[in-house]
Amino acid sequence: MAVAERRERERIARREAILDAAQRLTAEVGYQALRMDAVADAAELSKGTIYLYFANKEALCAGVASRLIDELLPVLEKNLAKTSSGLDAVQQVLQTYFDFTREHPHHFRFAVSWLSSGERMDDSTEAFQLYRERVGHVLQHAVTAIERGQADGSVRLDVDPLPQALQLWSSMLGVILINLNKESVSQRLPMPVDLDQVVNVHIEAMARALARKERS
C-alpha cells in the first residue's frame, strides 16, 4: 500500500507546516496571545483542520516548545564540552539556559505556565510527552555536572546531586522569570535595580554554595 505511506508522509508534512506557522506567530506575539484563527490563516487551513492535528491550543504550543528545546540540547552539550571542571560545568548549564531564554522568551513563559498550571492543563498528549522528556535531558546535564564536580574535587561532597540539580533549576527559573520581565518588574518595584546584574550575582552565589573550597 504505497498510498497509505504517502498519506502518512503528507500527514506529517502538514503537521510540520502547522507547527511552522505556529512557531512563526508565537515568536511574534507569544503563546498566550497566539490565536488559533491566526494559526489557521497562516497555515492556509481552516481552524477545524488544526484540531485534526492537535487536540487543543496547549498541545500545539507544546509542539512548538518541543522544537525549541531541541535547539537547546546541542548548544548545551557543545558548551559543556569546553568546561574545565564540574563546578565550571554547573555554571555553564545555568548560563546556557539563561542565554537560551533570552533568545526564546516566549518558550520560557510557556514552560513556566506549564509548570505552574496545576490541574488546568491537560498534558497527556504526545507533544507533551516529548517535551517532558527533553526537559528531563536538560536536568540530567545538571545532575551529571554536579557528579563530575564531586569526582574532580571542585564540588563539595555533602550535596545530593539530584535535589541540588533541582534546586539549581528551580532557582534559576525564578531569576530568569524576573530578568525576562525586567522592564516591568523594575517599574513595579519601588527601588531602582539592575536585573541583569542579578543573574550574575545568582550564578556566582550558586557556585559559592557548591564549591568545595572557599573561592576568592
Add this chain to the structure above:
Amino acid sequence: MAVAERRERERIARREAILDAAQRLTAEVGYQALRMDAVADAAELSKGTIYLYFANKEALCAGVASRLIDELLPVLEKNLAKTSSGLDAVQQVLQTYFDFTREHPHHFRFAVSWLSSGERMDDSTEAFQLYRERVGHVLQHAVTAIERGQADGSVRLDVDPLPQALQLWSSMLGVILINLNKESVSQRLPMPVDLDQVVNVHIEAMARALARKERS
C-alpha cells in the same frame, strides 16, 4: 456635608464587601478561575457595579493580593525579631515567605503572573500601586537582613545588599513556584523527586553562599 461623608463611608464599605466576596471565592478557586459574575453574585450586586469599583478583573485581584500581603508583613517582622544574626534573618525571610505561599498559594500564583505579564497587565490602578509598595517592604526586609549580617560578621562583605536581596527573592520565587506545583511538576518530570526537600536545600545553599565563614 454629612451626606457626602456618609456616601464616602458607604463607598469604602461596598468596596470592602466586594473584596470580601472576591477573597472568599479566590481562596476556593484561584485568581484565574475567578468569575466576575460569581463575584457579583457573592457580593449581592450586579456585575456592572463591580466595574464601578474596580477597573477590571486584574485590579480586583490586585486588591485581594494587597490584603493578603498585608498579613505577611507583621508575621515576617515577628519572626525577624527572634533571629540571632543577620544570616539567620536572611534564612528567616526566605522561610517565612515560603510558609506564607503555602498558606496562600493563589496569591503567589497571582504575583508570578503579574511579574511575568510583560505589557499585558495594566497595573496603573491604585490597587496595584499599593500592592507594589507592599512587595517593596518585603524586599526591604531582605536588604536589611543582609546589611545586619555584614555588620555582625555573619555575612560576607563582598556582596552588595540590594542585588543580593533581589537574587534571594527571585531565586526563592522559582523554588516556591516549583514547590507549589509539586504534584504536577513531579508527574511531569521523568525522574522521581522530593520537591519539599528542594526548598530546604535551597535555603541551605543560600546560607552557604552568603556566609562569611565556611559553615559545617
Add this chain to the structure above:
DNA sequence: TGCCCTAATGACCGTTAGTCAGTGGCTGAC
C-alpha cells in the same frame, strides 16, 4: 462509473470579560 473513505471546511456554540442605556430612589433647592 459510482461508491466510499478520509481530509478539510467554516458556520456555529459556549463561555466570559467588559459596556452602556436605562431605572429608581435619595437629596436639597424652592
Add this chain to the structure above:
DNA sequence: GTCAGCCACTGACTAACGGTCATTAGGGCA
C-alpha cells in the same frame, strides 16, 4: 410638600476566542 437632578446601580448586550460538528470535496478502488 414637591420635583428636578444626580448618582449608584442594573442586567441585557457585545466582542473575542477556544473548540465542535454536520457537511462537502475529491482521490482511490471495485
